[in-house]
Amino acid sequence: MTLDLFGEEDLQQPARIERIGAQAYVLRGFALPWIEALLSAVEAVLQQSPFRHMQTPGGFTMSARLSSCGDLGWTSDGHGYRYSPVDPVSATPWPHMPEAFFNIAAGAANAAGFAGFVPDAGLINTYSPGAKMSLHQDKNERRYDAPIVSISLGLPAVFQFGGFQRSDPAQRISLFHGDVMVWGGVDRLRFHGVLPIKPGNHPELGEQRINITLRKAG
Numbered sequence: 001m002t003l004d005l006f007g008e009e010d011l012q013q014p015a016r017i018e019r020i021g022a023q024a025y026v027l028r029g030f031a032l033p034w035i036e037a038l039l040s041a042v043e044a045v046l047q048q049s050p051f052r053h054m055q056t057p058g059g060f061t062m063s064a065r066l067s068s069c070g071d072l073g074w075t076s077d078g079h080g081y082r083y084s085p086v087d088p089v090s091a092t093p094w095p096h097m098p099e100a101f102f103n104i105a106a107g108a109a110n111a112a113g114f115a116g117f118v119p120d121a122g123l124i125n126t127y128s129p130g131a132k133m134s135l136h137q138d139k140n141e142r143r144y145d146a147p148i149v150s151i152s153l154g155l156p157a158v159f160q161f162g163g164f165q166r167s168d169p170a171q172r173i174s175l176f177h178g179d180v181m182v183w184g185g186v187d188r189l190r191f192h193g194v195l196p197i198k199p200g201n202h203p204e205l206g207e208q209r210i211n212i213t214l215r216k217a218g
């Protein structure tokens with residue numbers, strides 16, 4: 001039996017903004033008020049376009065599994081990284097961008113100083129314990145004037161936020177369920193990645209971390 005001493009609202013972390021670059025921010029707990037809507041939106045996307053492993057152009061298999069939604073979905077195979085209007089598995093358009101993704105992304109971007117953000121690409125990654133994302137730049141988008149908005153759910157992660165060369169030193173930032181990162185402007189092309197996820201069991205998402213990245217790709 002658990003003692004319910006506090007209502008859920010009382011235990012909610014207050015939103016805090018941490019600045020990690022000239023135009024880069026971690027909005028702690030920003031997504032917490034909308035977690036239920038977010039998770040059912042993730043479910044709906046996955047029903048149509050399930051998580052799948054992707055190959056890198058170099059012939060490796062990415063350890064995170066990916067899905068997408070919106071007008072453009074990010075995909076990778078032996079021929080390269082690109083955005084496609086069609087899910088290569090189903091050969092039909094990606095699921096629509098859920099309203100919850102769109103609203104949180106626009107709200108977070110606005111809070112970070114990027115008014116009018118209209119994402120057209122939503123990438124969903126799931127990381128099992130041990131999975132990681134190597135340092136990379138987001139540069140498959142047509143232009144770089146819109147920010148990147150990144151929502152963390154489930155198990156915590158250590159995010160690496162680096163410089164403009166792969167070898168530049170990287171800040172290590174712990175990201176937790178409900179945290180939202182926004183980086184753009186002069187920080188838009190910074191290298192970033194995720195260290196291997198530590199084993200654990202999240203009360204809502206189990207043994208995984210889910211990341212949703214919203215971008216303007218087209």
Ligand code: SIN
Nearest residue numbers: 125133150194211213
């Ligand atoms: C990515 O950069 O594509 C994912 C970052 C993350 O999982 O936090």
Ligand code: FE2
Nearest residue numbers: 136137138192
């Ligand atoms: Fe990225």
